[in-house]
Amino acid sequence: MKDFRNSWLKYATIGIGVLLAAFIVILLTLIVTRPTLEALITSITSNEIQFAITLSLLTSLTSTFFCIIIGVPAAYALARYSFRGKNVVNALLDMPLALPPLVAGLGLLLFFGTTSFGRGLADIGLVFVFTPLGIIAAQFFVNIPFMIRIMRSTFESISPRYEYVAKTLGCTDAQALWRVTLPMSATGFFAGSVITWAKGIGEFGAALLLAGAIKWKTETLPIALFLNMSCGNLNMAISAATILIIISLAALYIFERYGGASRF
Amino acid sequence: MLQIDNISKDMGEFVLRNVTLDIDRGEYLVIIGPTGAGKTILLETIAGIYPPDSGTITLDGRDITGLPPRERNICVVYQDYMLFTHLSVEENIGFGLVSRKMNKDEIRKRVVEAAELLSIDHLLHRSPDTLSGGEQQRTAIARAIVMDPVLLLLDEPLSALDGQTRVMLQKELRRLHKRYRITVVHVTHNFEEVFALADRVAVMHDGDIVQCGHPDEVFRKPASEFVANFTGVENIFRGTCTPQDGASAITADGLRIISATCNGEGEVYATVRPEDILISREPVTSSARNSFQGTITDIVNNGMVIKVTVDAGIPLVSVLTRQGYDHLQLKEGEEVYLTFKASAVHVF
Numbered sequence: 229m230k231d232f233r234n235s236w237l238k239y240a241t242i243g244i245g246v247l248l249a250a251f252i253v254i255l256l257t258l259i260v261t262r263p264t265l266e267a268l269i270t271s272i273t274s275n276e277i278q279f280a281i282t283l284s285l286l287t288s289l290t291s292t293f294f295c296i297i298i299g300v301p302a303a304y305a306l307a308r309y310s311f312r313g314k315n316v317v318n319a320l321l322d323m324p325l326a327l328p329p330l331v332a333g334l335g336l337l338l339f340f341g342t343t344s345f346g347r348g349l350a351d352i353g354l355v356f357v358f359t360p361l362g363i364i365a366a367q368f369f370v371n372i373p374f375m376i377r378i379m380r381s382t383f384e385s386i387s388p389r390y391e392y393v394a395k396t397l398g399c400t401d402a403q404a405l406w407r408v409t410l411p412m413s414a415t416g417f418f419a420g421s422v423i424t425w426a427k428g429i430g431e432f433g434a435a436l437l438l439a440g441a442i443k444w445k446t447e448t449l450p451i452a453l454f455l456n457m458s459c460g461n462l463n464m465a466i467s468a469a470t471i472l473i474i475i476s477l478a479a480l481y482i483f484e485r486y487g488g489a490s491r492f
Numbered sequence: 493m494l495q496i497d498n499i500s501k502d503m504g505e506f507v508l509r510n511v512t513l514d515i516d517r518g519e520y521l522v523i524i525g526p527t528g529a530g531k532t533i534l535l536e537t538i539a540g541i542y543p544p545d546s547g548t549i550t551l552d553g554r555d556i557t558g559l560p561p562r563e564r565n566i567c568v569v570y571q572d573y574m575l576f577t578h579l580s581v582e583e584n585i586g587f588g589l590v591s592r593k594m595n596k597d598e599i600r601k602r603v604v605e606a607a608e609l610l611s612i613d614h615l616l617h618r619s620p621d622t623l624s625g626g627e628q629q630r631t632a633i634a635r636a637i638v639m640d641p642v643l644l645l646l647d648e649p650l651s652a653l654d655g656q657t658r659v660m661l662q663k664e665l666r667r668l669h670k671r672y673r674i675t676v677v678h679v680t681h682n683f684e685e686v687f688a689l690a691d692r693v694a695v696m697h698d699g700d701i702v703q704c705g706h707p708d709e710v711f712r713k714p715a716s717e718f719v720a721n722f723t724g725v726e727n728i729f730r731g732t733c734t735p736q737d738g739a740s741a742i743t744a745d746g747l748r749i750i751s752a753t754c755n756g757e758g759e760v761y762a763t764v765r766p767e768d769i770l771i772s773r774e775p776v777t778s779s780a781r782n783s784f785q786g787t788i789t790d791i792v793n794n795g796m797v798i799k800v801t802v803d804a805g806i807p808l809v810s811v812l813t814r815q816g817y818d819h820l821q822l823k824e825g826e827e828v829y830l831t832f833k834a835s836a837v838h839v840f
Contacts, residue, residue, distance in 0.1 A: 392541045393574045395561040397639065398591025407587075411578040 260470050263463045271467035279444060280452035280468060287360060287448060288428035291367035295424045298368075299375030300417070304405070306376070307383035325373045332370055333437030340365070340438065362439030363446055367428040375424045382416025383409065415486050422486075426479030430472060493517040493675060494643060499537060499547035506533050508544070509699040515643070518673040522686045522707075525696030526722065531679040534696070535645045538677070539566050551642065562591070567636035571648040573628040575620035581607075581631050582616040588639045606638040610664070626657035630664075637674065646678040650685060662688050683725065687761035687840030695719050706730075707761060712807075726809045727764045733757050739781070739834050747805040750781040751837035761840045768836035769810040771800060772829045773820060781834040784808075788826050802830055 263271070271277055305311075306318060324332055340346035340356040349356065356362040386409055394404035410417070432450040439446040441455055449468045456464035494515040501508040508530050515521055523531050537544050540561035548557045556564055567588075575584050582603055589599045607613040610630040620628055629649060636644055649665070650658045666689055669676055678689060686693050686707050694704040695718075703715045708730040714720035731744030733754045740754035742762055754760060770776065775783060786804030793799075798817040801809050808830055812820070822828065 387572075387574065389570055389574050390576065392536065392539070392561070393568060393570070393635075394576075394587070395541070396539050396564070396566060396568050397588030397635070398562045400560070400562065403591070408576055412576065414578065 256473055259466060260473065262466050267463050268467055268470065271463045272471065274464065274467075276444075276447070277452060277464065277467050277471075280447050280449045281471065283360060283363075283446075284429050284448040287363040287367060288425050288431075291364045291371065291428045292421055292425040294364070294368050295372050295375040295428075296417075296421060299372050299420075299424075300379050303376045303379035304383055304409075307380050308388060321376055322373050324370055329366075329370050329431070329433030330437060333366055333434035336362075336365055336369060336434060336438045356438060358438075358440040358442060358446065360439065360446055363431075363435045363448060366434035366438045367431045370431055370434050371424045371427045374427060375420050378416055378420035378423065379413070382413040382420070385416075386412050419483050419486050422479050422482045426475060429475050493552060494538070495548075495550040496534075496538065497548045497550065499534075499544045499549065501533055501537055501542060501544045503533055503542070506530050507699040508533055508537065510547070511699070511701055513694060513701055513704065515675060515677060517675055519691045520669050520676045520678065520689055521692050521694060522690035523677065523679045523694045523696055523701075524681060524683070524686055526681065529696040530699040531696050532647055535568065535647050535677065535679055538643070539568050539645055540564050565639065565641050566643045566645060567639050567641040568645045568647065569629070569632045569636050569649050571651050573620070573625075573632045573652075575628055575631055575635075577619070577621055579620075580616065581612065581618050581620060581623070584620060584631055585616075585634045585638055587635060602638055603634075606634040609637070609668070610634045624657075625653050626661060629653065629661060633665075633668075637668070637672075642675065644674050644676045646676060648680055649678065651680070651682070665689060683723070684840060695722065697722070725763055726766050727769070728761060729763075729806050730759065730761050733760045733839070740839075742837070742839070745806050747784065749837055750834040751839055752834040753837060754839040763838050763840075764808070764832055764836050765838075766799065766809045766811040768832050769808060770831040771802070771810045771812060771820070771822075772831065775829050776831050778831060779833075780831045782837070783829060783831045785827060785829055788822060788824050788828060791822065791824055800828075802828060804830055 260268075302321065306314065306321075337357065340349065340362070346356070354361060356365050390408050390412065391399075391401075391404040394408045395401070399407060429448075430450055431448075432454070435446070435448065436451070436454075441447070441451045443455060447455065449472055453465050453468040453472070456462075456468065496511055496513040496515075499508055499511045506528065511530075511534060523534065525531050533542070536542060538549065540556070540559055543558065548555055550556065551564070575581075576587065579587065582600075585606055586599045586603045589602060594602075603616070604613060607616055610633060612627060612630045612634065615623060615627060615631070620631060623631065629652075633649070646665075650661055653661060662685060665676075665678075668674065669689070678685065680686070690707050692705060693707045693710050694701045695710060696702070697718050703710050703719050708728060710719065711723050711725050711728045714723055729742075729744040729749075731742040731747075731749070733740050733742050733751075734757060735741075736750070739750050739752050742749045742751055742754060742760060744762075749762070751762060754762070770780075775785075784804040786802040786808070788800055789803045789807065790801035791798060792801075797811045797813060799809055799811050800817075800822060801807055810830060
């Protein structure tokens, strides 16, 4: 009893943490145990969910690819060089994190739908409004800050002296980056890609505004969940949710396992 | 061979101010100075990592000031090794040869040679993070010398190592330099490395080289108060060491000083702490092996202790307590005797 009185703070705070964890487990269990296993399998193998899975995978992998080729160089610059306005650029690149995805989606819709640049893209066949391309653009815009933050802290954790040594050993600036810094940041890169991909799969708000919720056209897993829920098709909605839960768990595991050193 | 002429560089936290320094082929130059003196940027500027704000660097008569590092063939070894963790020890050592697009068999051959030289040939397949500090630094040194550099820059290469490993690697550096006559610039804040390795020493302070010369000259004749305070070593002398009666005799300017700590022969630096030197008016009969007659040239009263400088062929400083000084009643110009044990003579 004396022990309890001395450390009530310890037990109270631990209690809060454990209760919250239990609550999350209850929610997830409620979702996946709602339909019978048979009904769940039938829904998951249905053509509509199969379409949603395929579309989600294609769009998220494509948007992750673009997050990598744009985010990695930007993160490198922010970690290595000092330049005028760096702080402002840093803050602006984090902006999509704080912005509600719906607002981001509205901005993207206006950009691709009303500006002459957007119309120019549409003229050469790159139509973003209400198409799967729009899903990719929405995922890219909302998730690029994750890639940049993880890669920036990864590059910052690697001393520039590794590159100095590489340069004295015959490398150009670009070779030093390619042969030394990039391979040494492999775990951060892997963790960043996985988190970006997992966030992309779950992206809903911005994609809804730019690409719309069109059955058999822009129906990703979250959109499938939303559409089926709206028309009372609970089993289909839950099957989409179940797949999203599995992907989240896998991404979280990979991130914790390999990306432990990255702060973001 | 390498002329650094009026180099300035402002990096905010660290600066170089009009540094001028000549490095001769085959010499081992040690740069010593307190933290923040600009030693590391000087090395990195020589390596070509940053362009200097002003001044020129000339290598064998060719202006290399604007040349990128890869075209200089100047290699750097850092205090914390900077081994590429994604590569094996073998790939680390061969890294620069790959840049030179040498064929695989030739690379393998040279890497093994360099590894044997540093006694790490049994570690070639290992990953750098499984090695001890000493082994990692040997790998970093091998990675540099396999390039056959015109100049090897060492940035506090021994500072991260524990005592015994440090002494071992220090000997190794001396051996490598003796055998291959590599031109070395070695930055440190450890005096022992100066005496053990340096042909010449340069003292750096506040972004500039304040004195440069033979170690005994710099330590015995500091050119400024900063150098005197920073070096702060008294009774340092250089001489030839020869074995004698189970101990060694060091001949410095005609004076034969017996040392119990000298092993080996040849040119050495040695010091005696002033408090280990006994001063007397008459010769003292004792077990101490060193006894010299000399003339008092200087007496400095520091309040607590009195510093007496005696010219016994080389200047030797002894310190006395106030009571001892009052008792002896010493004056400048008087003849006295100095006595100290062979074990008090510390050899580098």
